[in-house]
Amino acid sequence: MIGLICLLGTLGLYAVSKRIYAKRPKVYLSPLLITPVIIILILTWAQIPYESYNKGGKWLSSLLQPATVAFAVPLYKNFKVLKKHATEIIAGVLTGSCVAMISSAFLAKCLHLDTSLVISLVPRSVTTPIAMNVSQDIGGVPNITAAFVIMTGLLGSMIGPMVLRMFKIDNDIARGILYGTSSHGAGTSKAFENSALSGTISSISMIVAALFTLGAAPVMMHMLAH
Structure with a gap:
């Protein structure tokens, strides 16, 4: 359950940060910077182990292989x-x-x-x-x-x-x-x-x-x- 919540949370956070960057295209608002920083802060605050987070995050990592072919x-x-x-x-x-x-x-x-x-x-x-x-x-x-x-x-x-x-x-x-x-x-x-x-x-x-x-x-x- 935690893995699914982490996966959906990551996708939602990225979508929101991307919309913010589209309105204000500043480097410090880049989704590549904002998303991981916020995720790290949340995991640290909630004391969620990386292994638990990665149960959902691994699905995003798995998409890297088809992404390579898509080039x-x-x-x-x-x-x-x-x-x-x-x-x-x-x-x-x-x-x-x-x-x-x-x-x-x-x-x-x-x-x-x-x-x-x-x-x-x-x-x-x-x-x-x-x-x-x-x-x-x-x-x-x-x-x-x-x-x-x-x-x-x-x-x-x-x-x-x-x-x-x-x-x-x-x-x-x-x-x-x-x-x-x-x-x-x-x-x-x-x-x-x-x-x-x-x-x-x-x-x-x-x-x-x-x-x-x-x-x-x-x-x-x-x-x-x-």
């Missing part, structure tokens, strides 16, 4: 856009993805973090479903990776506009690649606030980055280990 749909629908800007998208995404993985592992090692945390950090710059799968495949902790992914998305949404202004980037293609590669879903939402084209390119970049990381992360971790 093929926007990729197919936007294939003409992908084909037209293939060079820019692929070059930008591959560069950004490599820098993200290498810098994550390097920074984690410099901070002398536990090996499992180092590995869990590597796929932080791709969307949650694939990031968790990659983390599991390379020996990380998927739940920790998910937390890093959310943090990366939120930070990217906040820092992205400043980077665009600093370097005077006003091209929709460049904006889309930046947001989609660096801050996945949260960044894509931000990109759509700029323009439909920027959001579309961001969606494609996010998917391409996820697919590249899925194949490159195990190889990169093997290289870093030696």
